[in-house]
Amino acid sequence: MLKRTVRVWLKRDSGQYWPSIYHAMPSPCSCMSFNPETRRLSIGLDNGTISEFILSEDYNKMTLVKSYQAHQSRVIMILFVLEMEWVLSTGQDKHFTWHCSESGQRLGGYRTSAGACGLQFDVETRHVFVGDHSGQVTILKLEQESCSLVTTFKGHTGGVTALCWDPIQRVLFSGSSDHSIIMWDIGGRKGTAIELQGHNDKVQSLSYAHHTRQLISCGADGGIVVWNMDVERQETPEWLDSDSCQKCDQPFFWNFKQMWDSKKIGLRQHHCRKCGKAVCGKCSSKRSSIPLMGFEFEVRVCDSCHESITDEERAPTATFHDSKHNIVHVHFDATRGWLLTSGTDKVIKLWDMTPVVS
Numbered sequence: 001m002l003k004r005t006v007r008v009w010l011k012r013d014s015g016q017y018w019p020s021i022y023h024a025m026p027s028p029c030s031c032m033s034f035n036p037e038t039r040r041l042s043i044g045l046d047n048g049t050i051s052e053f054i055l056s057e058d059y060n061k062m063t064l065v066k067s068y069q070a071h072q073s074r075v076i077m078i079l080f081v082l083e084m085e086w087v088l089s090t091g092q093d094k095h096f097t098w099h100c101s102e103s104g105q106r107l108g109g110y111r112t113s114a115g116a117c118g119l120q121f122d123v124e125t126r127h128v129f130v131g132d133h134s135g136q137v138t139i140l141k142l143e144q145e146s147c148s149l150v151t152t153f154k155g156h157t158g159g160v161t162a163l164c165w166d167p168i169q170r171v172l173f174s175g176s177s178d179h180s181i182i183m184w185d186i187g188g189r190k191g192t193a194i195e196l197q198g199h200n201d202k203v204q205s206l207s208y209a210h211h212t213r214q215l216i217s218c219g220a221d222g223g224i225v226v227w228n229m230d231v232e233r234q235e236t237p238e239w240l241d242s243d244s245c246q247k248c249d250q251p252f253f254w255n256f257k258q259m260w261d262s263k264k265i266g267l268r269q270h271h272c273r274k275c276g277k278a279v280c281g282k283c284s285s286k287r288s289s290i291p292l293m294g295f296e297f298e299v300r301v302c303d304s305c306h307e308s309i310t311d312e313e314r315a316p317t318a319t320f321h322d323s324k325h326n327i328v329h330v331h332f333d334a335t336r337g338w339l340l341t342s343g344t345d346k347v348i349k350l351w352d353m354t355p356v357v358s
Contacts, residue, residue: 004028006043008059023062025051033078033087040065040101042087044075050089052101068104070097077119086142088128090116096130098142107145112138118163118174131160131174137184155182155193164206164215173215175203181217181294183229194233196294198225198318205330207339209357216353218330218341224321225296226356231317234293237276242269247283247302272302274309291317319356323349 006029007022027047034041039055041062048071053062071091079088080101088098096116097109110130118131127150130138135156140147158178165172170187179199185192201221208215213230244251245267252269267280274290279302286306287298296318301309325343332339337354 006032006041006053006062008055008062010059020060021062023053023064030074031076031078033080035080035082037082040080042078042080042101044070044078044089044091046074048072048075048091048093050075050078050087050099052087052104066104068099068106070099070106071095076115076117079119079121081121081123083123084126088119088121090119090130094132096128096140098128108142108147110138110140110147110149112136114159116160118160120163120165120172122165122167124167129163129165129172131163133159135159135176135178137163137172137174139186153184155184155195156180158202161202161204162206162217164208166208166210168210169213173206173208175206175217177202179203179219181206181215181227183215183233192235194294195236196227196296196318197299198227198294198296198320199223204327205332207330207332207334209332209334209337211334212357214357216332216339216357218323218327218339220326220328222323222326222343224323224327224339224341224351225318226321226353227318231292233317236273236293239271239276240278242278245280245283246277247279247304250280250282252278252280270300272305273299274301274305277302289314289316291315296320321356323351325349 004025005022008020009017010020011017027045030046031044041053043051050070051067052065055062070089071093073092075091077090085101086098087101090096092115094112095109098107112132114133116130116132120129126142128140136154138152139150141150156176156178158176160174162175172184172186175181181196183194199219201219205218215227215229217225250267269278270284284300284302288301288309289298325345327341327343329342339351339353342348
């Protein structure tokens with residue numbers, strides 16, 4: 001999408017992609033959703049409108065079916081649900097809405113605590129997952145013309161930038177501007193939350209390959225990470241509070257009484273990423289990766305934990321790839337194993353992920 005136009009690109013016999021048709025829109029385009037089965041293209045606009053098109057079988061013609069005002073400001077995300085014939089959307093107006101794709105009639109809405117950038121839907125239970133800029137994920141139960149709040153949860157220190165739902169394992173993945181990914185075990189009902197740390201900038205997109213149980217995350221740093229989720233992962237421990245190092249008992253700098261009594265200078269507090277204990281810098285001078293806890297990069301650990309981590313536990317559970325551009329948008333075609341990325345450089349790249357997602 002360039003400015004106010006929507007363009008279709010077709011692959012020619014030469015293997016190159018050439019522009020086929022385009023349509024001028026009344027307002028800048030902000031997001032889109034395409035359903036290959038029905039060839040229905042839903043486009044969200046900056047003015048809050050959603051326009052729906054049907055593409056011809058040869059993709060050389062696009063026909064406007066209907067347009068309707070879904071939001072009061074920019075449409076952020078669109079999700080077309082074929083089984084329900086619903087169009088779900090979020091907007092800058094802090095509203096989640098859903099419409100009938102046949103009539104364009106508004107079926108209902110819900111106001112979120114902040115603008116939402118993540119949207120997923122479970123067809124079986126009719127649960128919708130909405131992630132917003134405050135870092136919160138909201139779960140709603142949708143009926144034909146009403147919705148009810150199921151729960152909300154928060155684990156990120158930054159805003160939620162991407163969501164991905166696995167309906168088979170019934171787990172939800174959330175990516176954030178805090179560079180992290182969290183796997184929420186929704187179906188297990190144990191409240192398990194597994195962290196994954198593999199990006200140096202905000203997570204822009206999450207996709208899941210069900211047949212291989214691999215998660216694909218793309219970041220604004222240009223990194224594409226393929227995570228093996230078919231391993232027994234561990235929750236990261238909560239950080240413990242203490243007024244002194246839980247290894248050598250040296251006081252931290254705010255512990256004036258112990259500093260006075262022991263005539264020692266207070267130290268800065270750190271935390272071991274493996275056991276969660278509050279430790280001083282001297283007792284946590286070592287670094288190690290802990291892939292099964294989601295730490296693919298080396299992180300601070302206390303000396304005793306460093307000694308206990310085996311080479312087997314340090315074995316990576318993810319592979320890293322450089323897209324060589326700052327990724328803004330991603331689409332993953334699971335049937336072909338193709339990954340499409342677009343970047344701030346205005347370049348669209350097509351990646352064959354079958355060698356790593358197989």
